[in-house]
Amino acid sequence: MLSEPFYDPTRSYEDNFEHGPFGLFADTQRIPDSSEIHHHFLGQPVAAPFGIPAGPLLNGRYVKAALDMGFDLPVYKTVRTRRQACHPWPNVLAVQVDGDLQTGRTLVASQKYSEPLSITNSFGVPSFDPEFWQPDMADAVRHAGPGQVVIGSFQGTKSESGSVAAYIADFVTGARLLKQTGVKIVEVNLSCPNEGTANLLCFDIPRAREIVEAIKGELGAIPLVTKIAYFGDDARLTQFLREVGSVVDGISAINTVSAAVVDERGEQALPGEGRLSSGVCGSAIQWAGLEMVQRMARLRESLGLTFEIVGVGGVGDAAAFDRFRRAGADVVMSATAAMWNPLLAQQIKEWMQGAGA
Numbered sequence: 001m002l003s004e005p006f007y008d009p010t011r012s013y014e015d016n017f018e019h020g021p022f023g024l025f026a027d028t029q030r031i032p033d034s035s036e037i038h039h040h041f042l043g044q045p046v047a048a049p050f051g052i053p054a055g056p057l058l059n060g061r062y063v064k065a066a067l068d069m070g071f072d073l074p075v076y077k078t079v080r081t082r083r084q085a086c087h088p089w090p091n092v093l094a095v096q097v098d099g100d101l102q103t104g105r106t107l108v109a110s111q112k113y114s115e116p117l118s119i120t121n122s123f124g125v126p127s128f129d130p131e132f133w134q135p136d137m138a139d140a141v142r143h144a145g146p147g148q149v150v151i152g153s154f155q156g157t158k159s160e161s162g163s164v165a166a167y168i169a170d171f172v173t174g175a176r177l178l179k180q181t182g183v184k185i186v187e188v189n190l191s192c193p194n195e196g197t198a199n200l201l202c203f204d205i206p207r208a209r210e211i212v213e214a215i216k217g218e219l220g221a222i223p224l225v226t227k228i229a230y231f232g233d234d235a236r237l238t239q240f241l242r243e244v245g246s247v248v249d250g251i252s253a254i255n256t257v258s259a260a261v262v263d264e265r266g267e268q269a270l271p272g273e274g275r276l277s278s279g280v281c282g283s284a285i286q287w288a289g290l291e292m293v294q295r296m297a298r299l300r301e302s303l304g305l306t307f308e309i310v311g312v313g314g315v316g317d318a319a320a321f322d323r324f325r326r327a328g329a330d331v332v333m334s335a336t337a338a339m340w341n342p343l344l345a346q347q348i349k350e351w352m353q354g355a356g357a
């Protein structure tokens with residue numbers, strides 16, 4: 001049974017930002033947590049190795065509600081060094097997928113949300129100015145209780161001149177602004193378009209390496225996680241891990257899987273240029289998240305690397321959490337399922353206690 005989501009897809013992003021979170025995430029009080037703290041993520045003690053990845057937690061109020069509800073690793077939604085508007089509404093729709101989503105499919109979208117739940121989301125990575133998000137993130141960071149860690153996510157923005165040096169410098173500025181908030185772990189989103197090309201940044205391995213090295217130089221001792229997309233090609237994933245996995249402290253996979261999305265009449269479902277294809281997440285991409293975790297864990301060992309693995313993609317219950325952990329994920333996160341099930345962290349903790357996990 002789906003609960004009232006804490007992000008309401010029938011409202012605009014701005015409305016959710018101002019008035020959310022909703023459902024059980026509204027007016028939360030910290031839930032007493034009897035978990036003993038015997039897990040760690042990147043040197044930080046965590047009560048349960050489970051959280052919400054970048055996206056659904058729009059601002060500090062959402063992050064604080066997630067902490068109160070027992071999500072011990074919440075990620076504050078990806079920010080930028082300057083303001084960027086959100087794509088027009090709708091930004092979230094349900095999609096009908098039979099079984100596993102394969103690439104190159106066309107999906108029918110609607111506002112009928114049912115299980116097994118898969119959705120598409122299309123925001124364009126909006127951001128407020130650092131003058132807003134820096135104090136807001138700092139406040140959320142301070143709200144973390146024992147065994148909880150807030151992660152700050154960001155990405156670079158193309159400069160008006162189109163210069164690569166300015167693009168890389170923007171990542172370094174972003175890292176500096178995040179560091180000033182007191183956040184203990186930083187995540188850089190490399191599963192965003194490589195500005196100026198049609199490809200994702202994580203698929204341009206030399207550029208990705210240059211960027212993470214520049215960010216590490218700025219962050220110093222603060223651990224850096226990078227968020228990546230599904231890699232179909234094993235040779236390319238191996239090269240990415242050699243070049244980038246040897247620099248970063250953690251890798252989070254996966255982001256959404258792209259598909260063409262139409263309405264019940266066969267017309268483009270999300271209005272505006274460049275929005276025929278959008279990212280799909282939830283149940284239908286679990287196979288891809290799990291497969292990436294398995295491959296990264298195998299390659300981490302054979303390449304002698306030490307980065308920690310954040311498993312993401314279609315995790316909706318304790319059984320899926322367990323599958324990701326057994327596949328090699330150090331920690332696991334859920335976006336879509338957590339949005340419609342605010343009790344997910346508590347359910348996973350109950351399961352962990354029962355299973356002695």
Ligand SMILES: Cc1cc2nc3c(=O)[nH]c(=O)nc-3n(C[C@H](O)[C@H](O)[C@H](O)COP(=O)(O)O)c2cc1C
Pocket residue numbers: 053054055056077078092121123125153189227254255256281282283285312313314315333334335336337
């Ligand atoms: C509403 C929403 C917004 C998202 N925004 C971001 C984002 O800003 N940055 C990012 O790296 N990933 C973003 N994502 C992707 C998620 O972090 C995650 O990788 C993806 O949804 C797969 O996980 P899931 O199947 O549990 O939803 C977003 C996802 C959702 C559902």
